[in-house]
Amino acid sequence: MFPGLETARLRLRELTLQDTQGIFACFANPQVMRYYGQEAVTTLEEAEGFVDYFAASYRERKGICWGIERKDSPGIIGTIGFNAWSPKHKRAELGYELEPRHWRKGYAAEAASRVLAYGFEVLDLNRIGAVVFTANEASAGLLAKLGFKQEGLLRGYMVQGGVAHDTNVYSILKPSRKG
Numbered sequence: 001m002f003p004g005l006e007t008a009r010l011r012l013r014e015l016t017l018q019d020t021q022g023i024f025a026c027f028a029n030p031q032v033m034r035y036y037g038q039e040a041v042t043t044l045e046e047a048e049g050f051v052d053y054f055a056a057s058y059r060e061r062k063g064i065c066w067g068i069e070r071k072d073s074p075g076i077i078g079t080i081g082f083n084a085w086s087p088k089h090k091r092a093e094l095g096y097e098l099e100p101r102h103w104r105k106g107y108a109a110e111a112a113s114r115v116l117a118y119g120f121e122v123l124d125l126n127r128i129g130a131v132v133f134t135a136n137e138a139s140a141g142l143l144a145k146l147g148f149k150q151e152g153l154l155r156g157y158m159v160q161g162g163v164a165h166d167t168n169v170y171s172i173l174k175p176s177r178k179g
Helices: 017-027 044-059 107-121 137-146
Strands: 010-014 064-070 076-086 091-098 127-133 149-160 163-173
Touching (some): 010 107, 017 044, 017 091, 044 064, 044 076, 064 091, 064 107, 076 107, 091 107, 107 127, 127 137, 127 149, 137 163
Parallel strands (some): 091 127
Antiparallel strands (some): 010 064, 064 076, 076 091, 149 163
């Protein structure tokens, strides 16, 4: 059974095909996809593919992706979750996306804080990492606020728009997590 999570303002829930339009709104937006490492979706069918991919990833214990929904308004405003999940090695990578109209309202920090707690307490992760384009200052700032430490640079690690970009690697360990 998929684990639904809540925060003061948000509901983090399983994505369904009814969320295809919300997925499309997020993953078709060039501002969102600018630092994603993948090209923007251009059709609803591609957005449906994201929903299917996230469901398969969870079934296969490779990742878990929640739709982010405001409690006061139905419909997803973004996604958050773990990819590269390795239960054996007790690690995963955090990823998140929000529609730009919901940026700078604290939603990403609120959702990420809840997901990190779930990762450490329920999934028993020891390490949660994140890979972020060096130019993505907003994401780097969010990770620092959450207690992540920058570990290093991956040169030419992500290709976006046919161009290789450097990324920074961040992590947070279970004992060092801020409460």
